[in-house]
Amino acid sequence: MLMTQTPLEPLIPLRFDRNGTPTLDIDHVHKSFGNYVALEDVSLQIWPGEFVSLIGHSGCGKSTLLNLISGLENPTQGMVRLNGQQIEGPGPDRAMVFQNYSLLPWMTVTQNVLEALRAAAPQLSNLERKERVESFLKMVGLWQHKSKRPAELSGGMKQRVAIARAFAIHPQVLLLDEPFGALDAITKGNLQEELLNMWQLEAEPVKGQEDQPSQKKNVVMVTHDIDEAIYLSDRIVVMSNGPKARIHQIIEVNLERPRSKAQLVDDPEYLRLKAQLLALLSVELAHHD
Amino acid sequence: MYDTQSVKQTKTINLAPLGKKVLSGAIQMAYFLAGIGLLIAGYMLTAVFVKDLPSLAQIGETMKTLWSNPYYENSPSDRGIINLIISSLVRVGSGFILGAAIAIPLGVLIGSVPVLKKIIDPVVQLLRPVSPLAWFPIGLTVFKSAEPATVFIILITALWPTVINTAFGVGTLPKDFKNVARVFRFTPAQYVFKVLFPFALPHIITGLRISFGIAWMVIVAAEMLSGKSGIGFYVWDAWNALDLSKVICAILIIGVTGLLFDRFFGFLERKVSYV
Structure with a gap:
C-alpha cells in the first residue's frame, strides 16, 4: 500500500490498522495551475488516528496537497477520498488551521469560535454552542481574553484561538498549514505540546463501538521544521522538489507516546530520524539553484 | 506559560497620556489659529486692492444679525440662516441617502462579480467626471419640478465615490478570509x-x-440653479442684492457645516475600523 518505502527500513509492527478503509485516500492525484504542474501522481493513505506531517522545501506542493484534502482546491486528475467518499469541497469534517491565523479581525475571540461553530454545527442550540466555545477557550487558556479582538493578541494567542476554533467543530481530520511557522521557538514549543494534549483529549469514540477505546482524530500537518515533524507525527511524508512534486519517501516515527521533548533529545531513534531527514532534505533534495 | 505579557494593557489608568492629549490639543489649536490669521491677512491684503470687498467689521456685523434671529420665516425667499441650512441639509440628506442606497449594493455587486465589474466599470468611469449639474435638465425632464431635480443631482453626485470605494473594499477581501468562510462552511448570510x-x-x-463632501459642495451650485430656498440660493440672492458681506458669511457657515459633517464621518470611520 505505502509508496516508495526504502528497502532498508526495518520491518516494524504497525500501530495503525492499515486494513479496511483509510480515513484519507489520496489516489493518483495530479494538480496543475495553468501550465505549472505542482503535484504529479501523488498517492497516500492516512489511517484512522494517524498524525501525518508533510515536509519538503518551499514550492514542493505540500500546501497544495493540504488544500486538496481540505477541498479548497480540486485535483486536476485523480481523487481524494474521505472515508471512501470523494471530496468535492470543504466540509466541517475537516477543520483547518492556517499559518497566518486567519481570525476575522472585526470579531472578538469568542465570536470567532462561535461563528465557525454556528456554521459547522447548526444542529446545536445556542446554549450548547456557547458552552462548547467556553470549554475550548479554557482548554487553550484564553478564556480571560475572550472579549479581545485578534489585534490585541500575540501571535501565539491568535494561533491558540485558531486551534480552539478548529477543534471546537469536532472535525474528523485536522489540517494544519505550517501552524507554528511564524512563532518564536518558546511559544512554538508550548503550542506543539498543547496541540498534542488536545489531540489526546479530544479523542472521539468510534461509531458503533462506543465502549471501545476512543479513536483519535487524524491530523495532517504541513511543516518545514524537522524537529516539529518528528516530535508530533506518526509518519512523515517527504515531498520531492517542485515543479512536478511527488512523494519522495515516507518515514515512520516509532517513538512512544506521550513523548517528552527533554527525553527525545538523546533518544537514539529520535537522533537517527533527525539525521535521516536532514540527509534527505539537505543532501538528496537540496536546492541546486 | 501563556504569553500574557505581550498583551496590550488597555485598562491601566495613567494620567500622563491625558496631559499629552491636552498639550497636543493646545498645539493643534495654535496651528489652527495661525492658519485663520493667515486667511484673514490674505483677505485684508486683497481688500486693499479690491475696494468693493466688505471690511472685517462689516462681516462681523452681518454675522451677528444673521445669528440674532436664525429661525425666522418671512417668505420663501426671506428666511433665517438655520432654516436655510436645514433646507439644504434635507436636500443633501435625501439625495445622499438615496444615492447610498443605490451605490452600496451596486458596489458590492461590482466588487464581487468580475463580469459585472467589466460591464459597469466603463460606465462609471464615463459618468464620474461629469459635473452633476449637467444632470439638472435630465432631472427636470423626468421629475417636472426643480425640487426633486435638485435631489436627483445630489443623488448622482453621491453615487460615484461610494460605488468605487465599496467595490474596492469588497473586491479586496483577502483570500484567507474567504478560505475561513469556505472551510467552516459559512452560510451565504x-x-x-x-x-x-x-x-x-x-x-x-x-x-x-467623500460622497457627502462633494454633495455638500454641489448643493450650493444646485440651489443657485434651481432658485429654491437654501444656503446656495441665499448666496445667489445676496449677490443679486450686492450684499457681499452676506456672501462671505454664507461661505463661512457652509464651510463650518461641511467640516462638522466630515468630522462626523471621520468618527464613523474610526468606529468601524478593526485594525
Whole structure:
C-alpha cells in the first residue's frame, strides 16, 4: 500500500490498522495551475488516528496537497477520498488551521469560535454552542481574553484561538498549514505540546463501538521544521522538489507516546530520524539553484 | 506559560497620556489659529486692492444679525440662516441617502462579480467626471419640478465615490478570509454579514464621506440653479442684492457645516475600523 518505502527500513509492527478503509485516500492525484504542474501522481493513505506531517522545501506542493484534502482546491486528475467518499469541497469534517491565523479581525475571540461553530454545527442550540466555545477557550487558556479582538493578541494567542476554533467543530481530520511557522521557538514549543494534549483529549469514540477505546482524530500537518515533524507525527511524508512534486519517501516515527521533548533529545531513534531527514532534505533534495 | 505579557494593557489608568492629549490639543489649536490669521491677512491684503470687498467689521456685523434671529420665516425667499441650512441639509440628506442606497449594493455587486465589474466599470468611469449639474435638465425632464431635480443631482453626485470605494473594499477581501468562510462552511448570510460586510465597511464609510463632501459642495451650485430656498440660493440672492458681506458669511457657515459633517464621518470611520 505505502509508496516508495526504502528497502532498508526495518520491518516494524504497525500501530495503525492499515486494513479496511483509510480515513484519507489520496489516489493518483495530479494538480496543475495553468501550465505549472505542482503535484504529479501523488498517492497516500492516512489511517484512522494517524498524525501525518508533510515536509519538503518551499514550492514542493505540500500546501497544495493540504488544500486538496481540505477541498479548497480540486485535483486536476485523480481523487481524494474521505472515508471512501470523494471530496468535492470543504466540509466541517475537516477543520483547518492556517499559518497566518486567519481570525476575522472585526470579531472578538469568542465570536470567532462561535461563528465557525454556528456554521459547522447548526444542529446545536445556542446554549450548547456557547458552552462548547467556553470549554475550548479554557482548554487553550484564553478564556480571560475572550472579549479581545485578534489585534490585541500575540501571535501565539491568535494561533491558540485558531486551534480552539478548529477543534471546537469536532472535525474528523485536522489540517494544519505550517501552524507554528511564524512563532518564536518558546511559544512554538508550548503550542506543539498543547496541540498534542488536545489531540489526546479530544479523542472521539468510534461509531458503533462506543465502549471501545476512543479513536483519535487524524491530523495532517504541513511543516518545514524537522524537529516539529518528528516530535508530533506518526509518519512523515517527504515531498520531492517542485515543479512536478511527488512523494519522495515516507518515514515512520516509532517513538512512544506521550513523548517528552527533554527525553527525545538523546533518544537514539529520535537522533537517527533527525539525521535521516536532514540527509534527505539537505543532501538528496537540496536546492541546486 | 501563556504569553500574557505581550498583551496590550488597555485598562491601566495613567494620567500622563491625558496631559499629552491636552498639550497636543493646545498645539493643534495654535496651528489652527495661525492658519485663520493667515486667511484673514490674505483677505485684508486683497481688500486693499479690491475696494468693493466688505471690511472685517462689516462681516462681523452681518454675522451677528444673521445669528440674532436664525429661525425666522418671512417668505420663501426671506428666511433665517438655520432654516436655510436645514433646507439644504434635507436636500443633501435625501439625495445622499438615496444615492447610498443605490451605490452600496451596486458596489458590492461590482466588487464581487468580475463580469459585472467589466460591464459597469466603463460606465462609471464615463459618468464620474461629469459635473452633476449637467444632470439638472435630465432631472427636470423626468421629475417636472426643480425640487426633486435638485435631489436627483445630489443623488448622482453621491453615487460615484461610494460605488468605487465599496467595490474596492469588497473586491479586496483577502483570500484567507474567504478560505475561513469556505472551510467552516459559512452560510451565504454569514458570509455577507460576518465576513464581507465588516471587511468592506471602512471602505464604504470612506466612500460615503467623500460622497457627502462633494454633495455638500454641489448643493450650493444646485440651489443657485434651481432658485429654491437654501444656503446656495441665499448666496445667489445676496449677490443679486450686492450684499457681499452676506456672501462671505454664507461661505463661512457652509464651510463650518461641511467640516462638522466630515468630522462626523471621520468618527464613523474610526468606529468601524478593526485594525
